[in-house]
Amino acid sequence: MTLKDRRRDDGPETDSYKYEALRRQLQADIARMRPDEALPTERQLAEQYHVSRATARRALQALREDGLVRSVRGVGTFVSQPKITKTSALTSFSEDLRSRGYHPSAELLAAELVEADLHHATALGVDPGTALHRIERLRLGDDFPICLETVYLSAERFPDLDESLLEGSLSEVLENAHGVRVVRATQHIRAMNVTGRQAGLLGIKEGSAALLVRRTAFDDKGHVVEYGESLCRGDLYEFSLVVTRAV
The missing domain is CATH 1.10.10.10 (Winged helix-like DNA-binding domain superfamily/Winged helix DNA-binding domain)
Structure with a gap:
């Protein structure tokens, strides 16, 4: 019944x-x-x-x-569409969502200049105290929250970053407006549980499982372009990697 x-x-x-x-x-x-x-x-x-x-x-x-x-x-x-599966191919968040039929967008939460602490200075290859852009955004698919993202870039390299362009793909902004193309990235992934603010922004319960992705992106000259941390909903995002045994 x-x-x-x-x-x-x-x-x-x-x-x-x-x-x-x-x-x-x-x-x-x-x-x-x-x-x-x-x-x-x-x-x-x-x-x-x-x-x-x-x-x-x-x-x-x-x-x-x-x-x-x-x-x-x-x-x-x-x-819902099936889960968003991230492979080892170098693609942006926007590209991943478009390939699965979503309309990607971003809600800008913060855009500010900060001084690099030791952690971010090391990640970006700059001196501590160097001016950095700190950009915090909620990444959306069809207006539905998927990832909470914080990205750091050198303010010296990108002095005139246009905030009005930050509701789309940051990779596309860097390539189209600044001529900088990301060709390689290292990523470190670990599981974690979301806290109160994170849960509220992502629309899930506090303590829900999520994936924290730390990413350092490089241009074709081997220079660091950006360092970012993305907190992705564990119920919507998964990683699929091909691994091989060393010969």
């Missing part, structure tokens, strides 16, 4: 039961749907399954946290 088959006169049901029953029903529905297919609205779900809109909203939020659906502000809720 499905949730919508139950009637109000079946007896009192707790909000917790209604929420769990609706969540399971929607999971079963989603398994039969195609990526990008639209789900009913909160109001439609509430009417169809005889629950409150608060219960419908809670169930949709749980599905978003599980990575099963994504919401586009002002448009609706849709079945």
